[in-house]
Amino acid sequence: MDFSLSEEQRQIQEATQRLLTDRYGPEARRKYARQPEGFSREMWAAYAEQGLLGVPFAESLGGLGGGPLEVMLVMEAMGRALALEPYLATVVLGGGLLRRAGNEAQRALIARLTSGVLTLAVATSEPEASGDPCDVGTRAHRVNDSWVLDGAKSLILHGGSADRIIVPARVSGQRTDRHGIALFILDPKASGLALREYPTQDGLRAADLTLAGVRIDDAGVLGAAGEGGEALARVVDEAIAALCAEAVGAMSVLQEMTLEYLKTRQQFGVPIGRFQALQHRAVEMYVVLEQARSMALYAALSAGDEQAGVRRRAVCAAKAHIGRAARHIGQEAIQLHGALGMTLDYSAGEYFRRLTMIDLTLGTHHDHVSELARAGALSEGADQ
């Protein structure tokens, strides 16, 4: 057992923190958000230059050879900065699928991804679906030598700006079967494909997608048709661990900001942090944050587990726990800032909104508690 960072991990952490501290102040962030794609292409190029887009990929693919822990370090720093770039969509989700399911030619796309010229999005959910990524109703039929796709996808993170969208569709079986899912790499300009982009409540971007007779040949299938469910489930678990780390970064800032406010805001002639009622609430925020940090670590350390049950239970527990923690810290941060916390221009609100959206992404805390409860909770796992 060991909780220390290796030299390489420390370098990744420091590089990300330095880049974001230097170039991601509140003013800069507002400017980036107004860009046509909702994020900064310059920042994206800077991530590429620092090697951060290659963190989870093997060195043979031009990456840094990291895993969920290294991604955790990057995502935590992005959470602190409320970074807008499509790291989760492109590197963790899209890149994760290329890496896990792609053939050699498809994996070659990773070099374009890590150099910053290719962005990706993954259609992880459908309007009627539960939190389970293998709950897929979109259908792919075989017509002559190609596939024809029909269906709808919703809340595709950064779907409007992605160069390619990876779309899971069912080639056989029932709605929630893990088998029978194929992963298609689609060009957003393909005929029959309609994308509707919109801003989300936290100022990021997402898109809904309808597929009406979209034709694609076998080269556009990631791995073997019908065998994509396994990779999809794994990559979604890795993305949940990454989101947990992002949430911890955002919660840390809210906790620090609130503490600073309690120390500086004067009422009744003293800083309001002198009042025990507020001190104890500040302590609870801190306790909740530290517990959440432990759970994000647990998710990252478990996301690579080969046993699907152990892995899934761990990320469910983490997402459930962190969703609740984010509610608590977000609400308390607003309350302890008083009316200032309610103002649009004050940054606490931006963190609050992002944390709320994180909980709604890839399964809410309620979805994950339910799934964990159905699975028999943590102690039925193989962990000691």
Added chain:
Amino acid sequence: MQLQFTPEELAFRDQVREFLRTSLPALLRSKLEQGAQPSRDEIVAWQRALNARGWAVPHWPVEWGGTRWSAIEHHIFQDELQQWPAPATLPFNVDMVGPVIAAFGSEAQKRHFLPRAANLDDWWCQGFSEPGAGSDLASLRTTATRAGDRYRVRGHKTWTTLAQHADWIFCLVRTNVQVKKQEGISFLLIDMRSKGLSVRPILTIDGAHEINEVLLDEVEVPVENLVGEEGRGWDYAKYLLSRERSGIARVGASKQLVRRIRQLAAATRRGTGTLLEGVAFRERLAILETELKALEITQLRVVAAAARSGGRADPLSSLLKIRGSEIQQGLSELLLEVAGARAARRAPEEADATEWLARTAPRYFNWRKLSIYGGSNEIQRNIIAKAILGL
């Protein structure tokens, strides 16, 4: 970074398990599983078995029986004992008076008291709290007046856990009323058989006799029973209270209780199924278990940090105390739900209440203490507010 134990750590864990399997009576284990308390004799026998193995006082200095274990090994040892479950070693001997005597006592005190404390030849109790000095401990009023080679001690200690079994009591007493209240306190060792010392039981809300009042009426104590210097008792008490106690969160005990709750809920019929199949019940258990998993990782982070800093006091242990007690209380409530109406019947004698249904409500009552003793959770929050948050 990794959560897995190393092969050496796993081998150590197996040694601890093997010792538990061969040395702890199966009957005692099952009694503890039912939620009953070990008797005085059972605690003594178990601590002596550990002592014979060299494991009774692992974190003491090596010359007095310590083990040179790593922080991780200490953690594994605690966790395995709690999960088995096995009785805890007597905290007053092992975590409190022993380390203070080892750090500040005279050579004669070390030679006499430490081996006896380790082997539980002497049962110690803690004379800190008084009727007017609880959270505000430094305002204690028990006085010790020097007269030649003796102190005369006058005062009233309370909430003294298991004083009815004790041979000795370590007390904070006021030896100087002229100075600032923290500076007038001394740390005194008092024989429970001394003339003028009497113990009166206090029954707790579960009906058990666990705590006591200790009255000191002109008790004579030889000056050689003063630990360290006169007037430094407050520092020694702080040393005692701040020492890293890796078992404070009782994560292992809670893990054991989660398993037990799951077993019992699976055997409890509700409608056509079992209680464990009920969605609401499973969700409550899942939430508690998740909080417990987070606490376990937090504890491991504290352990790892302690290993790096050489075991210095960590204010994060206040966090472990707060969440650890809340989780245990939550589990005791959930167990009460499993028992349901079956928990209502009270056993005629406390000694008869060895079966879990009879122990469930009393344990729920008794465990309200967990957020009160050892520095109430409100005091722990004050500590975090000051020491970590700088408020």
